[in-house]
Amino acid sequence: MSRKLTNAEPLSLSEVKNHLRTRVVGHPLVYFRELTSTNQMAKLLAEKLPREGTTIIAERQTEGRGRLNRKWVSPSGGLWFSIVLRPKVQARHLPKLTLMASVAVAKTLRRLYGLRAEIKWPNDVLVNGKKVCGILTEAETKGESAEFAVVGIGLNANFDLMVLPKSLESSSTTLRNELKREIRREVLLGSLLDEIESLNESFSKEHFDRLLDQWRSLAGMIGASVEVRVDGEKVQGQAVDIDQDGALILRLKDDVTRTVSFGDLTVTKLAISR
Ligand code: BT5
Numbered sequence: 001m002s003r004k005l006t007n008a009e010p011l012s013l014s015e016v017k018n019h020l021r022t023r024v025v026g027h028p029l030v031y032f033r034e035l036t037s038t039n040q041m042a043k044l045l046a047e048k049l050p051r052e053g054t055t056i057i058a059e060r061q062t063e064g065r066g067r068l069n070r071k072w073v074s075p076s077g078g079l080w081f082s083i084v085l086r087p088k089v090q091a092r093h094l095p096k097l098t099l100m101a102s103v104a105v106a107k108t109l110r111r112l113y114g115l116r117a118e119i120k121w122p123n124d125v126l127v128n129g130k131k132v133c134g135i136l137t138e139a140e141t142k143g144e145s146a147e148f149a150v151v152g153i154g155l156n157a158n159f160d161l162m163v164l165p166k167s168l169e170s171s172s173t174t175l176r177n178e179l180k181r182e183i184r185r186e187v188l189l190g191s192l193l194d195e196i197e198s199l200n201e202s203f204s205k206e207h208f209d210r211l212l213d214q215w216r217s218l219a220g221m222i223g224a225s226v227e228v229r230v231d232g233e234k235v236q237g238q239a240v241d242i243d244q245d246g247a248l249i250l251r252l253k254d255d256v257t258r259t260v261s262f263g264d265l266t267v268t269k270l271a272i273s274r
Helices: 013-019 039-046 098-112 175-179 185-204 208-218
Strands: 029-035 056-062 079-085 115-118 124-127 130-143 145-155 225-230 233-241 248-251 257-260 264-269
Touching: 013 029, 013 185, 029 039, 039 079, 039 130, 039 145, 056 208, 079 175, 079 185, 079 225, 098 124, 098 130, 098 185, 098 208, 115 145, 115 208, 124 233, 124 248, 185 208, 225 248, 233 257
Parallel strands: 029 056
Antiparallel strands: 056 079, 079 145, 115 124, 124 130, 130 145, 225 233, 225 264, 233 248, 248 257
16 A cells, blocks of 8 residues: 655645735745755845845755755655845844744644644744754845845645654654644745744834744743753753843753853753743
8 A cells, every 4th residue: 555655736826825915025936846945046036136025935955954054854745935034133133033933833833723833942843842844044144234034944744754764753743744634835835924924024123022922932942951052062951031132041050041042952851831
């Protein structure tokens, strides 16, 4: 007996457009059957076109990338896309775009499918403790100001977990595996772009407090014991909060506080209740 592991039906752009209520994000919306990486293409276009909102989607990526040039596995049936944003904020605020995108993804997965999606600092969205989405923000800056940012979102949507390499099976999930059915990616993409447009409007007005509050209410690891790998060093402690810049605040042994701006986090013991 053979089970179809991926959905071969291409994304319908006209259906996405029917669901889209945005003025900026998703205009234009450009779809490719295959690309090396949507972030790579979005950066190329951002350098040539002055507009904000260009969104690149690929059915599959041959060189999908995570942070530190790690490989992002991107088979067909997933939702792999990148948005060009040009927020008029100082360059130091740009890392918070990743938080913004993670809020958009977690809120949308909760609203559309009733999934208990949780954010894991700094750039993951998890369902049932497993990674369903990763975010990669890359920016071009000029001195203190931001030229543009590309927010790349990878969401494991309509393919079976077995499509991913064995090494990722225990840490990852897909929407299809969680919901036991396929979803309309067009509806999901349209809703995500709507959410991102509205959060990006607040972002551009520097209403970061609202964003950080939403982030806190969706973050699963606050209060948990965690280990963060930062440049080869392992920092252990309790995740207490994030600061104004989106950096993680940890309480170490002896009540010492340490703030980390980037790293890979593993939850070692869940918080009892929040
Ligand atoms: C990320 O990096 O999680 C960011 C992923 C961003 C992907 C999107 S897709 C659209 C756009 N175009 C791109 O080229 N990239 C963006 P990081 O936190 O460094 O996690 C990378 C790690 O996640 C890998 O080393 C694997 O362990 C794991 N991984 C790879 N593919 C995965 C998948 N499909 N699902 C779950 N985990 C995966």
